[in-house]
Amino acid sequence: MKKTMIKAVTLILSIALLGACQSQPQNTQNPKDVLKAAVEKTNEADSLTLEMEMKISMKAEDDTFEMPTTTTIEIQGIRDNNLIYHMNSAMNAFGEEVNVDMWYFDGVMYVDTMDEKTAMKIDLDSAKSKINSEVKMFDSLSDYQAKEDANGNITSVSVKISKEQLLELMNSTDSEMIDEDILDSLENIQINELTYQINAQGFVSGMEFGIQAESEGVSMSIQVTCTYSKLNETVVEKIDISGFKVLDFED
Numbered sequence: 716m717k718k719t720m721i722k723a724v725t726l727i728l729s730i731a732l733l734g735a736c737q738s739q740p741q742n743t744q745n746p747k748d749v750l751k752a753a754v755e756k757t758n759e760a761d762s763l764t765l766e767m768e769m770k771i772s773m774k775a776e777d778d779t780f781e782m783p784t785t786t787t788i789e790i791q792g793i794r795d796n797n798l799i800y801h802m803n804s805a806m807n808a809f810g811e812e813v814n815v816d817m818w819y820f821d822g823v824m825y826v827d828t829m830d831e832k833t834a835m836k837i838d839l840d841s842a843k844s845k846i847n848s849e850v851k852m853f854d855s856l857s858d859y860q861a862k863e864d865a866n867g868n869i870t871s872v873s874v875k876i877s878k879e880q881l882l883e884l885m886n887s888t889d890s891e892m893i894d895e896d897i898l899d900s901l902e903n904i905q906i907n908e909l910t911y912q913i914n915a916q917g918f919v920s921g922m923e924f925g926i927q928a929e930s931e932g933v934s935m936s937i938q939v940t941c942t943y944s945k946l947n948e949t950v951v952e953k954i955d956i957s958g959f960k961v962l963d964f965e966d
Contacts (some may be wrong), residue, residue, distance in 0.1 A: 718861060721842060731964055744867075744869065745780075745859075747856075747871045748788065749861065749869045749872060749913070750859065750872040750874075750913070752918055753911070753917055753918060753919045754919055755787035756917050757918045757919045757943065758793075760793065760794075760918075760946040760947050761788055761791070761793050761794045761795065761942070761947055762792070762793065762946070762949035762950070762951075763789075763793075763870060763943055763945060764788070764943070764944050765786075765788040765789075765942070765943055766787050766942045767784075767785070767786040767788070767939065767940070767941045768785055768912075768938065768940045768941075769783070769786070769938070769939045770784075770937070770938045771784070771935065771936070772935070772936045773931060773934070773936075774933070774934045775933045776932075781806045782807060783806075783855045784804065784807075785804070786802065786804040786805075787803050787804075788802045789951045790951065791949055791950060791951040798819065798820075799951040799953065800817070800819035801818050801819075801914055801952075802816070802817040802818075803816050813828075815827070815828050816829075817895055817910070819837060822836055823835065823837065824836075824837045825956060825959050827959075830920040832958050832959040832960060833959060833960050833961075834956065834960065834961045835962045835963075848942050854940075856876060856880065859874050859894075860874075860908075861864075861873075868911055868915075870912065872913065873909065873910040875906075875909075876906055877906060882903070897943050903927075904929075906925075906926050907924050907925040907927075908924065909923075909924040910923050916948060917936070920943055921940065921942045922940075922943075923938070923939060923940045924938075924939065925938040
């Protein structure tokens with residue numbers, strides 16, 4: 716069951732990353748173009764804070780399992796190539812409270828998991844290149860819907876995506892971000908609309924989506940809500956790196 720949960724959570728986070736990194740702005744009221752313009756404007760910020768709540772529910776026979784997860788990501792130095800990143804994630808799984816802290820600065824990722832501290836070098840340019848290639852996948856989607864305020868301004872945009880579309884898009888882009896085995900292992904998967912909130916200043920202020928699926932006799936429901944705040948106001952402090960064990964994966 717734990718392996719199944721890891722697969723499902725990996726899929727959810729992958730979709731969240733894909734959705735949050737779109738670009739190519741267009742200044743029209745076409746829902747797809749408005750969304751891209753809002754994401755591009757948000758991406759121009761030099762710093763931001765992302766808060767994510769993930770509610771996972773599983774049912775197997777007569778047993779029901781809940782796993783709430785809260786994650787806060789703070790990013791500074793996005794535009795000036797002096798990136799400092801901090802993520803704190805708290806998850807209650809199988810009766811255990813799991814807390815993870817991750818920092819990135821000066822080319823190194825530092826991870827503190829339940830007082831186990833490790834550090835590893837990260838090729839950030841390579842990671843950025845991979846993300847930039849993956850976001851092009853969303854250009855193939857066409858089912859975009861918008862909601863407007865009383866003045867006709869778009870306040871949210873929703874887009875539909877299916878398991879089959881994900882597989883098709885991955886095959887067309889030689890994707891490595893989402894493993895096809897993860898999708899294949901989830902039966903009867905249904906991905907709810909990805910809905911993005913856009914504020915009056917034209918920034919993305921939130922995103923939400925959900926997934927329902929079955930795998931190995933276990934039914935799952937996952938709901939994710941993201942909130943973006945403190946654009947150009949987030950400050951991330953570097954930490955004391957003493958006590959972190961350096962890992963080398965080059966071999």
